[in-house]
Amino acid sequence: MLEELAQAEAAVAGCLGASAWALAEHDLVAALDAAHRLEQRLAAVKLALVxxxxxxxxxxxxxxxxxxxWLRERLHxxxxxxRRMVELAATLxxxxxxxxxxxxxxxxxxxxxxxxAATVETVHSxxxxxxxxxxxxxxxxxxxQFDATQLRRLGTRILDHVAPDVADAAAEAALRADESRATRDRHVTISEQTDGRLRLTGILDPEAATLLRTAIDPLSAPTGPDDTRTSGQRRHDALAEVCRLALRGGELPDHGGDPTQLAVTTSYDGLTRQLGTGALDTGLQLTPEAVRRLACDAAILPAVLGGSGQTLDVGRQRRLVTGPLRRALVLRDQGCAFPGCDRPPRWCDAHHIRHWADGGATSLDNAVLLCGHHHRHLHHSDWSVRLGGDGHPEFVPPTWLDPDRLPRRNQYHRRT
Incomplete structure (x- = not known):
């Protein structure tokens, strides 16, 4: 076998040096078909070895x-x-x-x-x-004639062709087998990247897939003509909002229902100049803007360091806008207060008008409800927010949008 594989490798290496551009079109197609067949035959050999x-x-x-x-390390x-290679080798x-x-x-x-193989197993049963x-x-x-997806669809009715007398009963058995396989194969893998981001991969069973789509599809639509996010970015932001809702709902198991806790470590000078970055307890570094944005609706444990790294003050953990204060905020704003937004209160963060790091108080007159999209937007744009004379929030647009910077309000949630 080793000699045969060495000869095959040499033959393939020879093909790599050949000039594909010189082939006539029908020869090019024939070569592609031959390469595909060879690939499948090599796959059969590889699976037998595995x-x-x-x-x-x-x-x-x-x-x-x-x-x-072992395969992961050996073959990179x-x-x-x-894992799927080992499973397919056993199946084959x-x-x-x-x-x-x-x-x-x-x-x-x-x-x-x-x-x-899966279809035949069902038919055999x-x-x-x-x-x-x-x-x-x-x-x-x-x-x-058909690819794997189409073949799977056709396979659900294979007994109509080979054994019509048992087709109906087998169809139900096949459905149950599919459900069993979906349950067995379900998984989500979370891989941490070097910069603190996470890569999500996995397979959801039909029920979980339906739940996920139902939850994120309404939040994945563009928010307006100025929404430049890609579809993937919109789904990312929708998933983040679903997670915020779950955390805010208070029905998760112990230690799961609280908002994010940040251990913000910075120098005293950096904090007073509003230039300090933040460090989470996982070691991940965050920009000041990210720290401020997350901290708006989080439990905070600030640690302020002197010039030599000595801890000057470690504040007590505090839940910011919660309980009666959040209920009062919801009664006042009725939802995202940004002009033109219709997001309900349960999708909103409590944003500090004057940030806590700047000495802002945790009070009704220093808070405003913002949905995740507008919370990010406010932190990364020249918009500003303040309370008007009647105690309701109003937003001042940037000069490029309105040279007069006339304050705007959300009219969607007004009751009168």
Whole structure:
């Protein structure tokens, strides 16, 4: 096998040095088809090797906790990719010979194999070995015309073709099998990046997927013609708002329902000059603007340092705009107070008009409700907010928007 693989590698290396531009179009297409078939055949060899290594326990013998972890290190794969490779190798090993032969022949790809194997397993449970073998032939033929997604959809009614007398009962069994697989495969992976950001990957089962879409879709729409965020950025911000709502709702388990706690460490001079950055207890550094924005509706533990790093003062943890004060704020503002916004109170942060680091008080006359979007906007733009003579918030636009800077108010929430 090693000699054959070495020859194959040499042949492929020779192809890399060939001039594709010199091929006629029909030869170019034929070469693409051949390369694809070769890729699938190599995948069959690779999966057979993975299955043998896994069966021997080679990974654990070399000190790895699992074959997937060993593959991750050996082949420099993501652990999710490695895990799916081990699972597919086991699936292929247990699949009917026709499925393995189809992959070895290069007539199906690994994703189609995954679909065919799962479908055949369901058919075998519902109608027995003979019907399952017939289903393999039908599915492999379909794989020549349809991709894995379409094949999965067609596979839900495979028994209509190979065993119509048990199709209805099997359809229900297939639905239950799909639900079981979705439950088994559900996961969310959170990978911390070096700069403090998180990468989210995962697979949601249908129920969780429906809940997520229902929660974030209304918040993912553009807020207006001036909203320049991409669709991905809008979904990101919508997910953040859903998390804020959950934290603010007070129904999460212990230690989960409080707003973010920030341990803000800065020098005394930096604080008084409003130039200091903030450091979370995780070690992540934040800009002053980010600290101020998060701190508006958070529990704060300020630590002020002298020039030599000596702690001058550590304040007590305080919940800022909560309880009766927040209820009074909701009664006054009725929702996001920014002009033209219709977001309800439950989606809003309590923003300090004069920030706490500047000596601002936690009081009704120093607070205003803002939705997440306008909270960020106020912190990163030249808009300013103040209370008018009647005690209601009014927003002063930047000069480029209104040279006269006439104050504006939210008319959406007015009751009279």
């Amino acid at each position: 299955r043998e290594l896994d069966g021997r326990g080679s990974a654990t013998a070399q000190g790895a906790s699992s074959t997937a972890v 794969l993501g652990v999710g990719v490695a 090993d247990a699949a009917p010979a026709g499925v393995r032969d189809a992959l070895a022949a290069g007539s199906v790809d690994v994703e189609q194999v995954r679909v065919i 519902a109608a027995g070995t003979e019907v399952a073998d017939k289903a393999v032939g039908v599915l492999v033929d379909w794989a020549a």
